[in-house]
Amino acid sequence: MASNHLYLVDGSGYIFRAYHRLPPLTNRHGVPAGAVYGFTTMLWKLVNDLHKADGPTHLAVILDASSRTFRNEMYDGYKANRPPPPEDLIPQFPLIRVATRAFSVPCIETEGLEADDIIACYVEAAQAAGWATTIVSSDKDLMQLVRPGVDMLDTMANKRIGREEVIEKWGVPPEQLGDVLALMGDSVDNVPGVPGIGPKTAAQLIQQYGDVETVLASVEEIRKPKLKQSLIDHAANARMSRELVRLKCDAPLPEPLDDLALKGLPPEPLRAFLEDQGFKSLLLKVDGGGNDYRPPAAALPPVTAPATARPAAPEAAEQPAFDHAAYETVVTEEALDRWIAAAIAAGAVAVDTETDDIDCIRAELVGISLSVDPGRACYIPIGHRGDGLLSEVPPQLPRALVLERLRTVLEHPGVLKIGQNLKYDLIMFRRNGIDVAPYDDTMLLSYDLDAGLRGHGMDELSVAHFGHAPIAFKDVCGTGKSQISFDKVQLDRATAYAAEDADVTLRLWRKLKPRLAREEATRVYELVDRPLVPVVAEMEMAGIRVDREELARLSGEFATRIAVLEGEIHALAGGPFTIGSPKQLGEVLFDRLGLKGGRKGKSGVYSTDVNEMERLAEDGVEIATKVLDWRQLSKLKSTYTDALQAQINPASGRVHTSFSLAVAQTGRLSSTDPNLQNIPIRTDIGRRIRDAFVADKGYVLLSADYSQIELRLAAHMADVPQLKAAFADGQDIHALTAQELFGEVNRDTRGRAKTINFSILYGISAFGLAGRLGVDRAEAQAMINRYFDRFPGIRDYIAETLTAVRDKGYVTTLFGRKTHLPGIRSAKQGERQAAERQAINAPIQGTSADIIKRAMARMGPALNAAGLEQVRMLLQVHDELVFELPPEDVDAASAVIRAVMAGAAEPAVRLSVPLGVEIGTGQSWGAAH
């Protein structure tokens, strides 16, 4: 039949393009479906063109079946550079197949072949049968197939692509396009091509010589020396590239041509699909039978409409109430499999783990909860033991069985796992051999949207977004002495608590995820925070070794010295008292001994802080000196040498901190249990504690820190030419400032300049600076004025930042991280001024945090690519990373670490100052500095 016309839809190509062109919408289930929606409207339109002139009589959707194909056999690097698809596109892949089936259109994919190759095979077959063919795609590789009777259709641009259009775009006809593409290469697919040759040069060469082989054979004729040399050097790559871009058109057809016949719209399956997805405008067309195609954007389901646009947000109206009785306790294989199937069908599932300990390094899994729809959640107990008195061990599915079944979902690339503080759950699953991916974290979503407005714990988020307080942990497990671990909680209580957490998490995701793009937080979430989760999880699991004996020795030594000091202090005071009590100490010093000092603070107690004590000590007050020593030693002993010994994990013999990803207002990490970001270093005695942090046997520690990163960023952000030039030349920045401010550089002026430089980062005040420098306010103000005159960029930066924050209520880092500062509109002057100082500091401190986070996320892959698999990243201390590695890897690892850290802003942000990195190594952390 001469009138047959086959349409081949490049499904994979289509959804990638649709994803980037359409807004990030979600379907009725809260699963991202913007690309699916675009795809569905496109199919609808194609199918409606049945039997129109040039419309399809036969139609198939072609998909990529797997990532490895025959091209990988040819060239291992093929598509190796390709980044993984965006998280919210992943759940849409399976939906594409469902949509296609709903139209009763064949969906074709073949293992080992790319969609392009399958399309090429069908083009050949259709040509042989005398059919016309249209390829629905705008992919440049597919343009090679254009010929009489074969054209392409770009549905987004609504444009036909024939031979003329190919020549116009590429300068060569379709049959020569493969040679042009081979010379150009393709950085996305990692087709190497020939360096220095882009589309223009490639077209010119092919126009002149006809194909790649002839170009290579005629290389002596080429005039441009660089081009000639590049062709000689990369001839092998050119030949391989030619083969990589050649489409394979001789594979057997997965479905015979005749089976692709289009039968028209089958309303029922399609109707079911559209209803399920909530694509209401298309549903209306199915019912009305009309085919009045309109662009998709206006016609979307209300699920993701901005909450601010409609006071009664549809999503809120649709929210079922929280109902603990509706949650299911899963204790049969049938139920488990049913939930797993539901998760896969939904493409997104909220997951939460329950354990017997808040420390996820020590904890054992007790149960897992899942939610796939608001109000629909389950709890799968696997480690409940009863309380040993009143309750027996409840019947549960075997732990190993549950974990193996759950693995299919947790590792399923098509199912998005949603967690609240997912780092915890990631560690629990990793310790059970399961790698969770892909994932989203509602805590981080909230952090990247609302930092400064609220905390990001689940209970607080649930109250803020749903007005619902979930069951509190302490209501289930109690608190203090009578607290029980979760494995002793009765199953019905456990289910209500755990399933509710998963339910809340899913609802939070549906509420927060769509805000990301609207509020321009996608960049910081995707480029900075989300990638960090598994990286930090690895660091926490790695831990760091500490020398217990050394700590114990220090504790003993400190105890002796503290006891001696205590005796001396009591003697000087004329009687025993509690030195650690600021109240008692103040009374002893200022009332009993009559030393001068004033009341301070709302509570009416004397201030006895370092400044006050040092003032006294300088006046020769002996007791003050001894109190200062006593305090330092007490602090070191109680906070470090004693506490750290207790924190050593018996199983690993190491200390495993927990890094909080969503606490600091500025984007920094923080460290708890124990805090390893405040280990002493500033005093000699304190530094001895750092020496107790040691490398494992056969390893060394390496410390890499950014030098003056915040000042460098300030120089960049405020655009200060002298400071930028000084950093570029590696000059002493405080000396330069001293020269600018005081006209001469010596110890004193350099020290003052350093203080002023730092005060700028913190949002300077004359009073504060005066206090630090020991000068009067007028003098401090004069220095500030002089600083602004020498570096007017700083004054402008501060002025612009304050204008912006008063207008918007937040400030941003170079990567777009927001810190909200509601205090900027406070009626209280003090609060306003505090917010102003934060506004000056947060973009600088936050950009620094963004940069080191990016370095951390890239470090693992970079080290692996260099064959340095034994190098482990252990700690982050704001501008420093600590690694443990075999001594023979030090040189190679240093180079990689330095390169990754120095280049961490790029390419998203280009800095006008270099980032300096200082590296040291040693057996201990102290020695590595």
Added chain:
DNA sequence: TGGTTCACG
């Protein structure tokens, strides 16, 4: 639980 102090960047 809040206030104070002090360890770090």
Added chain:
DNA sequence: GACGTACGTGAACCAG
């Protein structure tokens, strides 16, 4: 003229 006084953290301790 009064106000409050440098940014960001976490832990230990005391006292109520």
